[in-house]
Amino acid sequence: MNPEIEAVLEALEREGYVADLPIATALHLAVGMGKPLLIEGDAGVGKTEIAKVLARVLGTELIRLQCYEGIDSQTALYEWNYPRQMLHLKAAEGRGQDPERLEASIFSREYLLERPLLRAITRPAAPVLLVDEIDRADDGFEAFLLELLSEFQVSVPELGTIRAEHPPHVVLTSNHTREIGDALRRRCLYLYIEHPSLEKEVRIIRAKVPRAGEGLAGQAGRFVQALRERPLAKPPGVAETLDWTEALVRLRATALEPEVVGQTLGCLLKDRRDLAEVRGEALLSLVERARAEAEP
């Protein structure tokens, strides 16, 4: 075992992120090789959290670019502050300034609105750049991002080329709603995060919802693990497990009872058909099984 990887694991745990060896190895390699890391997995397994924790562990800034359908390079990179430029032009109109000087002054760094990608390459220390849900953007944006990730420089026609003195640590996340292009894939290291094991999930519950006693945490973990074995349209992620446990704690439940579970099932299942499937008999048997298995 490489002691550095162990150190990463410990650092993650200290920051409250229950990690495992694959995650620690991936982070160690990404930082060591200076390559971006692409994290894929179902919704709610903790992909975005990793980037946030990495920033805390490295003691650096987190810059987040949230991707969405139709995002283009302009919104991600930079924008000129048009209203301010127009005002300046209007104000200078009366004074009859030299047009070239005028143009130079409105196209200066003051009037440039830095968006996440440009900000990420102009920080005094290497930040963590989180490109969240890259699968929601389209191929064109991927190609643009690829170019940026290869060179870490941006050319602004009016200002020249801006090069990163401290290239950021890049983390990309994807919910796998679309296949990421090969070129971008090859550029990054790849980490796939599955739903956690029972042991890991219970540890996460205990860490994030401390008011849930050991008993409730164990039963809740077992319930969700059994729930994921069913053919659901949207299996619950860790985020949902935590919401649900929090809800149970607020309702002062110390153990799983069919009634309170039925009331709070909406925290775990967000699909109408899934909810319909886990009702009545199915719910009772799941609760019983979770309670029975949690008995020491």
Added chain:
Amino acid sequence: MMDDSTAARVARLGRALREEQVGVSLTDEIDGARALSLVDLADLEEARRALRIALKVKHPAWAVFDRLFDTVWRGGETSRTAPPRRTLTHGTERRGGRFPRWNPAEAAIESETERETPEGEVPGWSPAALFRRAVLPGCSPPELRALQRILAGWARRLATLRSRRLVPSPGRGLVDPRRSLRRAARTGGEVVSLARRRRALEVPRLVFLCDTSGSMSPHARFLLAFALALKQVARRTEVFAFSTTLVRLTPWVVPARLALTLERLSVQVPDWGGGTRIGECLAEFAERHLDRLVDGRTVVVILSDGLDRGDIAVLRSAMRRIRARARKVIWLNPLLRDPRYRPEARGMEAALPFVDHFAAVHDAASAERLLPHLVA
């Protein structure tokens, strides 16, 4: 410095993965070697984890990767467990049974020796059947030409889906401040004309899944002709055929000569004659191809009469997966031609809740009526 034997092992692992259809390139191998230099090589599990990350192995391929890693790292040679790539099936894994080559005479011999018989059935494949298919009902040359003309006319209309990305537009659209101001530089800083941008055009992606079993074959052949013609216009069209197994036909879809490709296709897909396992085939599609080929912009078209021999629950869950992923699911059922038809067969009934548009298609006119649904 990298020890030679480690580099050699990474190269062997990469080659073995490629042989088993797991995409690993030279760049990935280099990344893999670099990654190994950052971990404790004596720890096998750590090396395994590091390589899995650096070679970018996708989740479905983890089992194969683990097996090959174990073999290579313990110094063994990997044997080729997968059959060598054959041009005919182009990487499609088959669960037994071999598809005959294009040459009909040879086909008869091959199918004699290598066919797999489903329980209790006599395979319906024979040389006579091959030659019977030489005439394609409903797809006579004049009909095919008519189809091609219609689709050429529809070419522009097919490319009407608008994505949300904004691109410069000479005419109407939203104001583009950046370009407007740049233009203003020419007129002394005064904005005289506004530059505009609008949403970009996008050609829809289509996936056709055609039931080619006994009763369906004439309709399937027509729909395949339709799909082929569409492919000239909407290039991202995938075509699959299924009866007892799923076959990906897309690589053999040659836009130029419709009739010839159809003839080839009729030889491709074996017809065991005796009902379809719709659920299993759709489940196989969902398992192996769904993630890669279907996304929020893809329209999936299924042609089948819905008479499923297999487990209905499998059909239902496969349909649910497909519907969740695709933009739209269209089901074409030739039985709908008869106004008295009610979709009561269990298979059809189970699939209907997941279908956005339910129609029949059997000739050029009905194909034309289908087109708006592919873009809407």
